[in-house]
Amino acid sequence: MDFIHPAENTAIPTYRVMDSDGVILDPSHESQDLKPEDILTWYKNMVSVSIMDIIMFDAQRQGRIPFYMVSAGEEGIAVGSAAALNASDVIFSQYREAGVFKQRGFSSADFMNQLFANKHDSGRGRNMPVHYGSKELNIHTISSPLATQIPHAAGAAYALKLQDTQAGAKDKRIVACYFGEGAASEGDFHAALNIAATRACPVVFICRNNGFAISTPTLEQYRGDGIASRGIGYGIETIRVDGNDIFAVHKVTKEARRLALQDGGKPVLIEAMSYRVSHHSTSDDSFAYRAKVEVEDWKRRDNPITRLRKWMERKGLWDEGKERELRSTSRKDLLKAFNEAEGATKPALEFLFRDVYEVLTEEQKSQINELRDIIERYPEEYDLSVHDRGIESLKIDK
Amino acid sequence: MQALRQAIRPRIFPLFVRHYSSALPSAKLNIPTDFSTTPILAHAASALPDSLSLGPSPRTTRQNLYQSINSALSYALRTDESVIVFGEDVAFGGVFRCSGGLAAEFGTERVFNTPLSEQGIAGFAIGAAAQGLKPVAEIQFADYVYPAFDQLVNEAAKYRYREGSLGRSAGGLVVRMPCGGVGHGGLYHTQSPESLFTHIPGLIVVVPRSPIQAKGLLLTAILKSKDPVLFMEPKTLYRATVEHVPEEPYFLPLSKAEILHTGTDLTVISYGAPLYKCMSAIETAEQQLGASVELIDLRTIYPWDRETVMESVKKTGRCMVVHESMVNAGVGAEVAAAIQNDVFLHLEAPVRRVAGWSTHTGLEFETFNLPDVARIYDAIKQTIEY
Numbered sequence: 001m002d003f004i005h006p007a008e009n010t011a012i013p014t015y016r017v018m019d020s021d022g023v024i025l026d027p028s029h030e031s032q033d034l035k036p037e038d039i040l041t042w043y044k045n046m047v048s049v050s051i052m053d054i055i056m057f058d059a060q061r062q063g064r065i066p067f068y069m070v071s072a073g074e075e076g077i078a079v080g081s082a083a084a085l086n087a088s089d090v091i092f093s094q095y096r097e098a099g100v101f102k103q104r105g106f107s108s109a110d111f112m113n114q115l116f117a118n119k120h121d122s123g124r125g126r127n128m129p130v131h132y133g134s135k136e137l138n139i140h141t142i143s144s145p146l147a148t149q150i151p152h153a154a155g156a157a158y159a160l161k162l163q164d165t166q167a168g169a170k171d172k173r174i175v176a177c178y179f180g181e182g183a184a185s186e187g188d189f190h191a192a193l194n195i196a197a198t199r200a201c202p203v204v205f206i207c208r209n210n211g212f213a214i215s216t217p218t219l220e221q222y223r224g225d226g227i228a229s230r231g232i233g234y235g236i237e238t239i240r241v242d243g244n245d246i247f248a249v250h251k252v253t254k255e256a257r258r259l260a261l262q263d264g265g266k267p268v269l270i271e272a273m274s275y276r277v278s279h280h281s282t283s284d285d286s287f288a289y290r291a292k293v294e295v296e297d298w299k300r301r302d303n304p305i306t307r308l309r310k311w312m313e314r315k316g317l318w319d320e321g322k323e324r325e326l327r328s329t330s331r332k333d334l335l336k337a338f339n340e341a342e343g344a345t346k347p348a349l350e351f352l353f354r355d356v357y358e359v360l361t362e363e364q365k366s367q368i369n370e371l372r373d374i375i376e377r378y379p380e381e382y383d384l385s386v387h388d389r390g391i392e393s394l395k396i397d398k
Numbered sequence: 399m400q401a402l403r404q405a406i407r408p409r410i411f412p413l414f415v416r417h418y419s420s421a422l423p424s425a426k427l428n429i430p431t432d433f434s435t436t437p438i439l440a441h442a443a444s445a446l447p448d449s450l451s452l453g454p455s456p457r458t459t460r461q462n463l464y465q466s467i468n469s470a471l472s473y474a475l476r477t478d479e480s481v482i483v484f485g486e487d488v489a490f491g492g493v494f495r496c497s498g499g500l501a502a503e504f505g506t507e508r509v510f511n512t513p514l515s516e517q518g519i520a521g522f523a524i525g526a527a528a529q530g531l532k533p534v535a536e537i538q539f540a541d542y543v544y545p546a547f548d549q550l551v552n553e554a555a556k557y558r559y560r561e562g563s564l565g566r567s568a569g570g571l572v573v574r575m576p577c578g579g580v581g582h583g584g585l586y587h588t589q590s591p592e593s594l595f596t597h598i599p600g601l602i603v604v605v606p607r608s609p610i611q612a613k614g615l616l617l618t619a620i621l622k623s624k625d626p627v628l629f630m631e632p633k634t635l636y637r638a639t640v641e642h643v644p645e646e647p648y649f650l651p652l653s654k655a656e657i658l659h660t661g662t663d664l665t666v667i668s669y670g671a672p673l674y675k676c677m678s679a680i681e682t683a684e685q686q687l688g689a690s691v692e693l694i695d696l697r698t699i700y701p702w703d704r705e706t707v708m709e710s711v712k713k714t715g716r717c718m719v720v721h722e723s724m725v726n727a728g729v730g731a732e733v734a735a736a737i738q739n740d741v742f743l744h745l746e747a748p749v750r751r752v753a754g755w756s757t758h759t760g761l762e763f764e765t766f767n768l769p770d771v772a773r774i775y776d777a778i779k780q781t782i783e784y
Contacts, residue, residue, distance in 0.1 A: 092525075122561075122562050122563050122564050123560060127560055131560070133561060134564070135561075135564040135566065140528060140566065141560050141562075141566070143552065145548060145553070148548065148549060148552065148553050149525075150521070151524075151525060152524050152525030152528065153525060155522035155524060155525025155533070156529040157525075159525070159530060159531045160529060162482070163480075163530065187515075187545070188517055191517050194513045194518065195513055195518045195519075195522050198513055199522075355559045355561075357558075357701070358558070358567075
């Protein structure tokens with residue numbers, strides 16, 4: 001009689017392509033068809049996201065937006081994986097994946113309009129900052145409840161499989177789904193991986209294991225070998241990758257995408273290891289539960305941006321001058337979008353009611369009239385000047 | 399009842415066999431519904447309701463509720479390749495036989511079993527809907543919908559709203575679930591959780607009362623509605639109700655109530671299984687009290703048809719609401735509050751609610767807990783005499 005002792009198992013290894021000095025460890029890397037201009041774009045996108053984080057973190061501190069969450073330390077996972085997907089692949093994300101949006105083509109204006117919840121925000125000013133979405137880029141709008149998007153990804157992947165089969169599509173699509181290691185403790189993670197496996201859904205699950213879920217370290221999150229070890233239990237092909245190594249993340253995602261379309265479709269799990277060098281959000285002071293020195297150490301020792309920069313410098317693709325120019329251009333571009341978005345009017349008040357159902361219900365129509373009546377009789381109590389079309393948007397056909 | 403015992407065996411076994419009494423010999427009111435004579439059902443093709451808007455002499459088949467649901471699912475699968483049907487034990491036909499034969503006809507890619515996980519079923523369905531399919535998900539009993547509550551409330555209901563101008567939604571979604579009392583379902587095979595969902599903007603909640611209604615409403619929910627629909631099927635009616643169901647497809651409108659019986663002295667508002675008890679109580683009241691009572695089937699519990707209800711109450715001046723689920727914060731609370739707000743000056747008696755007591759659905763107490771003909775009759779009498 002032999003019990004299986006998880007602690008005696010060797011930990012699942014972490015795949016790396018380059019070390020923290022940007023030196024290539026995996027000789028097969030060079031055989032890939034990676035264009036230098038693409039790699040430069042990845043780098044620019046990571047830097048742009050990190051600059052946006054600094055600007056918007058400060059903007060929140062100044063009270064100009066109500067909330068923000070940075071991606072610091074995880075830019076490599078987002079940009080590297082997104083770069084390995086096709087534009088038609090569908091994405092579900094958690095909230096710390098600004099790099100995915102950036103790599104797919106989300107503009108500075110798109111980010112800022114959402115963050116300031118103005119009338120250009122596709123979410124019509126309904127969602128908290130950082131809850132981005134894009135139809136054009138095939139990224140579903142982010143929602144706050146953790147892990148709920150994971151079974152959505154399985155269902156959406158099943159839909160893609162069915163639709164692509166019915167249409168006889170040549171280029172089949174997959175779904176990529178992002179979440180943190182804390183979210184993986186939710187029941188929806190379990191439900192999703194299990195149903196994705198039993199229904200053979202072409203979906204790549206990408207877990208960002210950054211060591212913390214707000215204040216909770218992984219030791220209090222799980223006792224197994226991370227998230228990767230669970231994939232095997234569901235019968236899912238699984239890999240662990242160094243999340244600070246953008247080449248490794250890219251290569252692993254590309255291969256996962258290929259696997260996901262094999263045998264009529266199947267799920268694949270990637271656990272990308274990183275470290276959340278930032279606070280959880282602007283509502284969190286992480287030094288209440290971890291030492292500042294530990295964070296500083298991580299920042300100094302390893303970081304996806306500096307790691308790629310070191311590689312580019314070794315290749316002669318980058319230097320201090322280019323770095324200065326990139327940072328200056330990115331900052332200017334973001335600040336221009338920042339100012340335009342901050343100055344734009346808020347969404348029309350009718351959007352408080354619209355889109356709950358496809359059409360307004362009779363009950364809602366009478367409530368719109370009720371609200372308009374109150375505003376008209378107590379004009380000094382409400383500021384309509386900031387809202388698009390003012391009181392006019394509340395004038396609807398009864 | 400035999401059917402239910404067989405059906406729920408996979409979930410709660412061993413299930414002991416016992417015998418259930420019908421009515422007391424002395425009972426004059428609480429007599430089991432005779433579904434073969436109730437005026438609520440169409441016992442002949444000529445009795446089809448005008449509301450179906452069918453052509454002259456439509457072909458009909460005698461079907462019970464589960465069969466009519468099956469034919470609605472079958473038609474939806476046949477006409478729209480984006481329709482998929484899934485849930486626990488759906489592939490072999492479902493524990494109530496609603497999906498019988500569908501997997502064989504339409505293939506296991508479109509009709510399939512899921513792992514036993516309600517949050518997974520709901521989440522999977524929402525993702526499929528948001529990507530353009532029309533998923534019809536089944537929750538085996540409404541009592542087991544709660545693990546999916548987060549997915550339905552925070553995700554399905556809010557999808558369109560948070561996507562804003564992008565326009566994606568979970569509107570293709572229909573979640574079917576058997577609900578309500580069946581005599582021996584105890585705590586977890588009896589519940590009617592509809593009012594938990596009528597508090598959620600973004601969801602449509604439908605409860606059909608008969609085979610004709612079920613087919614027409616389900617086809618609308620699957621093929622026409624652009625909003626997520628919770629379709630709650632009174633399981634006690636699955637085999638009990640039989641009527642002439644049109645063979646050709648037809649669509650009944652959502653958010654539209656139906657007047658089942660016209661009257662001038664009192665309006666009774668209900669939905670689902672209690673409608674049959676309401677009808678019995680009304681027949682007795684009309685004979686014994688000489689009262690003329692109007693009966694309204696809400697059909698869609700949210701967003702509900704205020705106009706039909708208000709017009710009726712304006713006419714009668716008296717009304718009551720009947721449902722199985724707990725009275726407190728139930729559908730009756732909302733309907734009663736809306737009535738007193740909208741037609742206060744027309745009311746000649748307090749709005750009465752006859753519903754489940756504020757307790758759980760304990761096995762041996764169902765007869766005393768859910769509204770029966772005696773309680774409904776008594777409420778009619780008291781409201782008329784107020």
